């Protein structure tokens with residue numbers, strides 16, 4: 001794997017855009033921004049394979065903002081769709097029916113609902129077969145397209161349409177967010193990374209680095225969702241940055257199973273700073289602050305960083321969770 | 323594991339053309355003759371021999387294609403469809419539960435206008451779980467937009483696969499196709515099959531030229547969302563028109579096929595219909611039993627005949643009308659059941675005849691052979707006897723559900739046992 005990079009500062013962000021201005025996503029959508037940046041690194045020759053979700057609606061007949069190929073498959077089987085495209089291109093090139101210049105990078109793009117849930121069987125198969133593809137999951141931590149119901153990626157304490165906080169169940173979602181990064185890593189994927197649109201250089205470098213690896217590559221992009229999370233669309237990048245600064249969203253990668261944090265904050269901001277900015281967590285603050293729930297969230301973030309630091313040999317100053 | 327056996331002579335010292343092949347081996351052989359590029363697969367009884375045979379050939383290098391085993395039929399159909407969109411000629415096979423597991427993707431693949439060929443080896447659907455055939459599986463795909471060709475013999479299996487590619491890939495059609503064969507009765511039964519020669523197949527079926535494949539140099543978007551019902555309606559009507567055109571395209575292709583290989587196929591096939599007054603309408607392998615019943619009735623002096631549906635989608639309305647009009651009575655033998663309605667093909671045949679002035683006075687719905695239930699020749703002739711009785715007014719018209727009294731007695735014993743009786 002190469003370590004040289006063409007991305008040192010944000011000024012190195014490629015100028016070419018493969019996503020034209022104007023699409024049907026909400027203003028401030030982190031998901032479509034991730035697609036745009038991802039595409040800049042991949043270059044023009046891409047076949048996107050999509051599962052049902054918000055992104056599906058971005059390509060609405062007769063208009064597509066993409067300058068590359070696109071297939072919408074179904075909710076559950078985008079990785080299998082990538083398998084078909086990859087195999088077809090390979091066999092057609094091998095048989096001399098297609099010039100190599102027509103070859104493409106095959107990229108699955110789905111939300112967390114597909115990546116963590118209904119599409120997981122298909123994903124597991126693709127990893128198992130060591131399919132050479134990218135998987136970009138824009139993780140808005142719920143089923144956005146159907147109106148923000150919980151997914152396996154919804155964090156503890158978040159409200160959603162199917163985990164509404166009530167007097168009897170005041171916390172909202174009581175499950176912990178599933179750790180998709182670790183699932184892929186455990187299954188032997190050669191490259192797994194988290195991304196945040198707020199950390200562009202880190203983002204660009206990771207897509208570049210994954211590109212030197214053959215096999216299944218997962219990118220989980222923390223995709224701020226003003227509509228679902230409840231905040232002003234202009235604050236998307238700030239919110240993503242806060243998630244990184246509070247340690248809620250660690251930036252890391254795993255190369256051949258070896259995990260390395262690509263950004264180690266010297267000290268973390270309190271999670272409260274991040275939570276209180278969003279409607280989906282507002283029940284933790286109003287009418288009365290649910291200090292025990294916020295403390296649970298803070299201590300799980302603290303525990304994460306203590307464990308990661310012990311493994312990788314760094315230490316992070318964490319806020320008090322007592 | 324080769325299932326082929328050469329037929330050197332017919333036992334009487336006469337040279338016989340062809341090989342002994344199971345229906346499954348015939349399907350695999352046709353896929354190889356079609357020079358398919360890609361086979362995404364997933365095993366299910368009774369289809370397994372098809373994909374195992376192809377896996378063997380690809381691994382030993384006698385078939386130039388890529389074979390991949392997926393983790394489900396849903397994924398298998400997804401990969402089949404997207405590979406076809408990328409320009410590959412794609413073959414796959416499934417059965418029963420597998421076809422239903424893939425059902426969501428059947429509609430996508432036809433909507434993508436991806437002309438791949440799927441062999442379905444019919445097997446009845448759970449619950450209760452059973453291995454032998456009926457046609458609820460393939461008819462569940464009836465409305466999906468796939469062309470459907472159903473086979474009576476192993477020879478037909480091979481021929482239908484080749485014809486299916488010609489029709490599916492025709493620019494006037496561009497729809498996927500299902501070739502159906504009955505599990506066990508054809509899938510594991512060796513019959514004499516004359517495989518077409520490769521040179522002939524190459525001229526019958528030139529390489530697939532996709533009109534708008536995924537390409538780096540000329541990007542396309544497939545399966546995109548449409549926001550309004552009228553746009554959706556437009557694409558669905560388009561698909562319908564293409565499916566309707568498939569009948570004519572099939573007939574053209576069948577003409578070429580006959581010229582090259584000598585075998586003649588229409589969307590339907592008549593048996594002893596010339597002067598027939600009582601006609602049974604059937605499809606798939608049990609049609610052979612229908613032919614025997616016709617012969618027995620003829621021996622008794624009854625002008626009996628048979629109409630076989632080879633093409634089920636598009637539905638060959640004109641052919642059905644042409645062959646049924648002027649008859650006294652017809653019976654539609656459905657080896658499937660839509661609970662609460664009855665046989666699935668009966669209403670299609672009846673609707674075809676509704677506006678025909680000299681239609682049969684009686685059209686008798688018959689359901690039988692579910693879960694592969696064997697049919698005696700008496701059961702088959704009873705269909706003609708019922709047709710005659712109803713038509714002469716000596717019996718009211720009522721749907722027949724075939725079951726023999728000794729079978730009923732056995733079931734009753736089993737039920738008693740299951741209930742803890744003795």
Ligand SMILES: Cc1ncc(C[n+]2csc(CCOP(=O)(O)OP(=O)(O)O)c2C)c(N)n1
Pocket residue numbers: 052053054055074075076110111112113114115140142143144145146151
């Ligand atoms: C088989 C199936 N079940 C349910 C749906 C409805 N559905 C469409 S998108 C979606 C949620 C997608 O969530 P996610 O993957 O997180 O993407 P997002 O909408 O957040 O972009 C659901 C439930 C569907 N299209 N297909």
Ligand code: SF4
Pocket residue numbers: 025026027028029030031032054140144145224225226227228
């Ligand atoms: S709901 Fe959220 S993820 Fe979906 S388009 Fe709007 S901002 Fe983007």
Ligand SMILES: [Mg+2]
Pocket residue numbers: 111112113138139140141142143144151
């Ligand atoms: Mg989501």
